[in-house]
Amino acid sequence: MAGLTLKGVRKAYGTIAVIHGVDLAIADGEFIVFVGPSGCGKSTLLRIIAGLEDVTDGEIAIDGLDVTRVPASDRGLAMVFQSYALYPHMTVYKNMAFALENMGLAHTETDGRVRRAAKMLRLTEYLERKPKALSGGQRQRVAIGRAIVRDPKIFLLDEPLSNLDAELRVATRKELAALHAEIGGTMIYVTHDQVEAMTMAHRIVVLRGGRIEQVGTPLDLYNRPDNLFVAGFIGSPRMNLLPVQVISPGLVRVGETGEPIKVTTGSLAVGASATLGVRPEHIALADGAADLTLTIDLVEQLGGDTYFYASAPGLPQITVRQNGQALRGRGETLPVRFEPAHLHLFDAQGAAVRPGR
């Protein structure tokens, strides 16, 4: 169990920089999720922590000890690969015991650890099988087991669920969270799926283009996104982002002709262009005065919820989420009102506008 610190970590392949100075401190026992679109550098960052990639610049410390130049095999970390990377010629047992043998552990100790992990992961009856003879979920558990037996300082998980089907992914997600609760190690988990990030993480690190966009608890990111990118990335369906203009301090107008909407405008000048963010669940159907009147393009009935995809002239399509089964059809008008407490305003550079800023 250990904490991890990254200081000014940079990585470049030749002249192409992929990580532009990352600073991050991870506490002992934390479950951290790196999330971002593909190519954002999250996997590279994980591999840098693992020691599989050299850093171009910066420092990595585990428990306060600088490990920047320590090779992967000596950092005492364990990694679960996206492809699982199970040794195809070894049985499940051998796969899990391989690292322990390399560490020079006594045979009885190795055996005990492997069997304990196998029991925890319900793999006991598959110990003598080869990976080829296992289902996807089982392989995934072997990969995790291989990490657990090591009792590593930090677990690194590189999109471990991406090769599972949707149903299994949800089930394994819950198991992983339970597992973390049980063994309590520090875990760094990479995914491009913000739902995985939201459901499992203590803290989420949102990355884009090799830079950290925001670090915070899932609800922090959901409730107070620092910028347009995080706002758009976290939450499903996505936050609606509408072009607005500040018409007076504390008031903006959607498009050219919309009703004035009350929102904190901070230091934005009157007349400035900005972006108003409002999540689909924070748009209510208006009984009386509407902030905006939309025309329904498409309705999705999920039973528990209803999604309207609606549009207004000059605006991008807007998603509206209603609890229950709202019975409206395509082409009908949809007068809506934004919940004032849940509006986000972003300046022209995409940064969130906060009170007093």
Next chain:
Amino acid sequence: MKPIQLLRARRRSGHWHWTDIAAYAYLGLGVILMFGPVVWLVLSSFKTQASLLEFPPSLLPLSQQEVRIAGFPQPLPLFAATLDNGERRELAQIRRIGLIAQMVDPADPKQQYRVATAKLAPVRHLSFMTSNYTEPLQKFAFTRYLWNSVFVTMIATLITLLINSMAAYALSIYEFRGKTIAMLMVIGTLMIPITIILVPVYLVVTKLGLVNSLWAVILPGAATPTGVFLLRQYMLTLPRDLIEAARMDKASEWQIYWRIVMPLAAPALAVLAIFSIMWRWNEFLWPLAVLTKSESFTLQIGLNAFQGELQTQWNYLLAMTVVSLIPVALVFVFLQRFIATGIANTGMK
């Protein structure tokens, strides 16, 4: 079903195009032309020295029947004789005087005949001269050659597999300075035949004090560019994740090579092993140059020497040729598909 129907059954349309007939004719001719010589070799290898020199040769290994008759110390050759009265009888020949042979009836040794040799036809039966095979084993250093060939083939193949796979591992898994140069050197030597460096390799071997030692045959060809190339191409297809996982599992680089990469490259290693066995077993020019003492001859050199020395002893030569074919035949029967895929995939031999 008749064969013709069997052949026809394959075509949905059911009618014959002339190219089909031509194809089968070609294949039939091919079978005779390709198999014939080897079948002929094997049949001939069981013939007696005498019947090998016979012209025209008989197809099957036949030898003249001989009978032992009381009163004659030697077994006598048996002939079918046409007697003066037109009767045909099987008689043994005691001696020949000019055109007349003195014959005896095996059933009744007291009865003797004089028959013109023109009226005699040898009585022959199928007999396999296994002594063609057993005698060289005692008379000549044949077992020595056999052992030398087996030794060279085995040791050379093991060395080749080991050092080629190590180089291939380095060239496929690592990034290091000089990698491109190393690759270029491998590709550059792909087509340098032993022929053009025959003399200087001989010098190197002399300097190493290896002339007339089997190691002189084993070592020079151990590092094969083809082998490195083949193995590297295969190792490149192994998932990088496996290597990295092993590194995370605290495996040393040697362990990664020996316990992860080698087992996974087994199919390619098998192909190289087969090729190496073929090369080494059949190798000729280099051993011919470097092995001058007959106790260090390999089978191929031994055979070549025999065909020079034993011009008249075709029976032994043919039998030994057949023996030298046995490992090749085994490889062929069991691993033909393997080799075929190997060649098709790599275009090498």
Next chain:
Amino acid sequence: MTDLPTGIEPQAAPTASLLARLRRAGGTAFGAVLGALLRLVDRPMRLLQQLVGERRMAYVFLLPNLVFFSLFVFVPLAIDLVFSFTGGESLFPSQRPYVGTDQYAYLFDCGSFFDPASCRVDHFWRGVANTLRFTIFQLVSMVTFSLVTALVLNMPIRGRGFFRAVYFFPVLLSPVVVALVWKWILQRDGLLNAGLTMIGGQKILFFVDPGWAMFWSVFVSVWAHMGFYTLILLAGLQAIPADLYEAAQMDATPRWRVLWRITLPLLWPNLIVVIVLALIRGVQTFDEVFVLTGGGPGTATLMIVQYIYETAFASQVQNFGLAAAASIVLGVVLFLLTLAQLSRTRSAS
């Protein structure tokens, strides 16, 4: 991902169960040996890794192969050059006097390059002429026959595997065996002459007539190696998508047109490989012809490589310098051919 690339996986054979059992038994024993070996090597390797670092282990893995390459390829290449610019009879470069380009001048001292007899080293030039003639005839017949065979074997015929094996098996035979088999058939009282006299012809002394000796040299070479080239072409044919043929069938394209407009153009890359390989092999020809004809009658089938071998090893005066000069000339020719092949394969892929 655990499904590793299985490009060279063996096909299941009927003997699989027996083989599998053998393999398992052998595998366990082999595994034990390998395990012991690993433990023995692992510790020093780990120490070495700590010493040189993880990344530089690549050099350690590369080292053995490199040593072999240097010792038996690169150093010899350099010595070859030294030899070719020095004279004398010594094998050791230090004892050889520098003669400049004398060896080459001597080698190329010809009255007319079209007449070997006008050259100082007429054997070399006869070798060149013979090799050229051999290579051309061999190339043409090799390409023709392997192409026809591949086309026939690619047809939907019964017993394709068997026929493929028939054409392929001589590839595995050693050149010595191939030559001996045919020598046995072609000798004065051999099978072929028996056949000739049976149909009323005369015996032909194949190895006394220069024309016949060359013919059979080419024939035997094609017989022995055709299977190899056929396989390469067959692999190419089978890579042509079947729907192209179906499309042609839908368009009612005649067969010859399909062959000419679809098959051959798409097979072209493989054909190039075959042509260049056959060319290179032809220039390097030695073993079969040497054992079959000994270069004779006279010098009628003497090839360049045989000349080099005999000049350096088999003649009274071992003229290493001249042999090296001839090797370098041959090496340059082979290098150019290899370059041609590399550029072709690059442009093809």
